[in-house]
Amino acid sequence: xxxxRDFHAFPDVHGRFGQFGGSxxxxxxxxxxxxxxxxxxxxxxxxxxxxxLDRDLTHYVGRxxxxxxxxxxxxxxxxxxxxxxxxxxxxxxxxxxxxTVGQAxxxxxxxxxxxxxxTGAGQHGVASATVAARLGLKCxxxxxxxxxxxxxxxxxxxxxLGAEVVPVTSGSKTxxxxxxxxxxxxxxNVADTFYIIGTVAGPxxxxxxxxxxxxxxxxxxxxxxxxxxxxxPDVLTACVGGGSNAIGLFxxxxxxxxxxxxxxxxxxxxxxxxxxxxxxxxxxxxxxHGNRTYVLCDDNGQITETHSVSAGLDYPGxxxxxxxxxxxxxxxxxxxxxxxxxxxxHLLARTEGILAALESSHAVAQAIKLAREYPSDGIxxxxxxxxxxxxxxxxxxxxxxxx
Amino acid sequence: MNRIDRRFAAxxxxxxxGLIPFVTAGDPWPEHVVALMxxxxxxxADVIELGVPFSDPMADGPVxxxxxxxxxxxxxxxxxxLDWVAAFRQRDSDTPVVLMGYLNPxxxxxxxxxxxxxxxxxxxxxxVVDCPLEESAVLAPLRESGLRQILLAAPTTAPxxxxxxxxxxxxxxxxxxxxxxxxxxxxxxxxxxxxxxxxRAQAKAPVAVGFGVRDAASAKAIAGFADAVVIGSALVxxxxxxASAEEIAGRVALFLRPVREALDAH
Ligand SMILES: Cc1ncc(COP(=O)(O)O)c(C=O)c1O
Numbered sequence: 227x228x229x230x231r232d233f234h235a236f237p238d239v240h241g242r243f244g245q246f247g248g249s250x251x252x253x254x255x256x257x258x259x260x261x262x263x264x265x266x267x268x269x270x271x272x273x274x275x276x277x278x279l280d281r282d283l284t285h286y287v288g289r290x291x292x293x294x295x296x297x298x299x300x301x302x303x304x305x306x307x308x309x310x311x312x313x314x315x316x317x318x319x320x321x322x323x324x325x326t327v328g329q330a331x332x333x334x335x336x337x338x339x340x341x342x343x344x345t346g347a348g349q350h351g352v353a354s355a356t357v358a359a360r361l362g363l364k365c366x367x368x369x370x371x372x373x374x375x376x377x378x379x380x381x382x383x384x385x386x387l388g389a390e391v392v393p394v395t396s397g398s399k400t401x402x403x404x405x406x407x408x409x410x411x412x413x414x415n416v417a418d419t420f421y422i423i424g425t426v427a428g429p430x431x432x433x434x435x436x437x438x439x440x441x442x443x444x445x446x447x448x449x450x451x452x453x454x455x456x457x458x459p460d461v462l463t464a465c466v467g468g469g470s471n472a473i474g475l476f477x478x479x480x481x482x483x484x485x486x487x488x489x490x491x492x493x494x495x496x497x498x499x500x501x502x503x504x505x506x507x508x509x510x511x512x513x514x515h516g517n518r519t520y521v522l523c524d525d526n527g528q529i530t531e532t533h534s535v536s537a538g539l540d541y542p543g544x545x546x547x548x549x550x551x552x553x554x555x556x557x558x559x560x561x562x563x564x565x566x567x568x569x570x571x572h573l574l575a576r577t578e579g580i581l582a583a584l585e586s587s588h589a590v591a592q593a594i595k596l597a598r599e600y601p602s603d604g605i606x607x608x609x610x611x612x613x614x615x616x617x618x619x620x621x622x623x624x625x626x627x628x629x
Numbered sequence: 630m631n632r633i634d635r636r637f638a639a640x641x642x643x644x645x646x647g648l649i650p651f652v653t654a655g656d657p658w659p660e661h662v663v664a665l666m667x668x669x670x671x672x673x674a675d676v677i678e679l680g681v682p683f684s685d686p687m688a689d690g691p692v693x694x695x696x697x698x699x700x701x702x703x704x705x706x707x708x709x710x711l712d713w714v715a716a717f718r719q720r721d722s723d724t725p726v727v728l729m730g731y732l733n734p735x736x737x738x739x740x741x742x743x744x745x746x747x748x749x750x751x752x753x754x755x756x757v758v759d760c761p762l763e764e765s766a767v768l769a770p771l772r773e774s775g776l777r778q779i780l781l782a783a784p785t786t787a788p789x790x791x792x793x794x795x796x797x798x799x800x801x802x803x804x805x806x807x808x809x810x811x812x813x814x815x816x817x818x819x820x821x822x823x824x825x826x827x828x829r830a831q832a833k834a835p836v837a838v839g840f841g842v843r844d845a846a847s848a849k850a851i852a853g854f855a856d857a858v859v860i861g862s863a864l865v866x867x868x869x870x871x872a873s874a875e876e877i878a879g880r881v882a883l884f885l886r887p888v889r890e891a892l893d894a895h
Contacts, residue, residue, distance in 0.1 A: 240763065248763075248764050249761065249763065249764065250732060250759045250760060250761075250764055251687075251759055251761065252687070252688040252758050252759060252761075252781070252783075253761055253780075253781035253782060253783045253785075253786060253794075253805065254688075254781075254783040254784075254785050254805060254808045254809070255785075256761055256763075256783075256785070256786065256790065257783075257785035257786060257787055257790070258785065260787070396691075396694050396695075396698070397684060397685065397698070402685060403685075406685055406686070406687045409687045409688075410687065410688075410689075410690070410810045413688065413808060413809055413810060414808065414809040414810060414813065416785065416808055510737075511736075512733045512736055512737060513731075513732040513733045513736055513759065514685065514733060515685070515687070516687075516759070521733065523684075523733060523737060525706075525737065526706035526707055526708075526734055526737070526738075527683075527707065527733040527734030527735070527736060527737035527738065528683065528684040528701060528706075528733075528734070529684040529685050529733070530684075
């Protein structure tokens, strides 16, 4: 791959990040995607739209989120300082709202009256139901039957917000199948329906649009670092499911070549066991859900079932920009196991009084590993993508506790 | 001459409408796929569309999704599908076979390798649902080996794009009768007649209409304005649970013959 001068120059007009990305969809979706691309490329440069989005992010989401020095965790680990970008403090409890607030505004500008979304952990479903309620739009959320079982609280939250939650029973009954089903809905109801994809996957322009809406995380963090620490961090880390919170943090730093970037994928029971969701660390280039990226599949090209204790990371693909950053050597992607994530969850709870989402706990576990590699004046900046309230049942069940 | 082109030329000369049944390879039984293909021809198929099962069939409704899942559960892979086509060719060297599926299995198999093996097996065309013309550069090895890339056009396709597709069309152009997934019952022949006439006037290849064709009556209505009719989910649904090659052939005949007759009576 040729040397890349400006990582902010991607994707190109076809939605390609080098060989990754693109629009691998059925003919029926080409027109609605073109319409969306046209609308979004116009809005992203429209000062009125940008001002509207900023207002919502400030007054509704509660931005900016703080960069917090996890001092007791740092002392416990005994290495570089660990800083947490507190996306868990956003309205609805995760970074997902950054994207749904943005896409809902796009939907309204396009005159759409019905919102659909797919969800794994339920966080994106909740964030979609939330913005739909606020704008008075009908909302249907597709969710794998397996995920409905393990994320009951979020299912109920979506219902309280007025959304209809449709169980998906095809395939592996998880996030990837929910995405298939949402696409099928969209193809059938394109006239009035806006599909809010919850991560930087899917066909162009979604990887671009979802990244743009989450890039506020890194823009804020970069400014906060310079203001509060007078320098950039040594290393960034974030968990990678589809990759939206990770690219959100990473993007503003991509051209800061001295800042190391490490994505934490779900290694489940260990990559060697085959029970994991580490598409970048253990997958291969392929085509899934409308884009070329790294996927987990067998030698027949069939997408394989994934495993992670966290529903939000249980995805056999990954956003194409991460595939590109991996091949370009700009970012590293490593696996964090279920056990490591749970250990980090408990450690963060007891040292800092923060219950992190299981997804985010993978990033915390990785931050702990990285902190040990750097001297005590080093800085590891970790995206704490969401809070853990939704996961307490899963954790209790796993640890044999009745709640 | 490619078998697809030869077949459509013959249909045109005879003034007949083509019948293109779709079945999922490996469903209901992997061991009866070849028998099923011969049964389709005996019941009047002009072109066979053979679905290559995929784990994530985003453009398919429940009937074809489930057929795909059943085939995958029985371990069907792209290599099996090619073997079945080769076996079918031992007794049938005329009926065109089009493989229909998604990109990832071909990508993982390797484009050049797939092209060579498909031609050797006797495949004539491929319809890759999630590979629109804009992304088709990867399929160059297939086209260079003589396989026809069957393109789709849809009701949502904008006029400029439609001309581009009509220009690039080879083998036949598959017109999707409504915006949706396979297997939905939303066919409105009055709405699509004018549109298909427009597509046919522009297309450099014959136009087949699919999605929503469920029986002899709907096939006949389409026959009035299309070069061929594709019939998929309704047939796949009929085959579910058929236990033997004889039973499969019986069900195919029962379902497809009336469709053939309706098309010919048109
Ligand atoms: C808190 C949290 N973090 C991370 C993720 C993973 O998604 P992504 O990789 O797009 O950030 C999810 C998904 O549900 C989530 O809820």
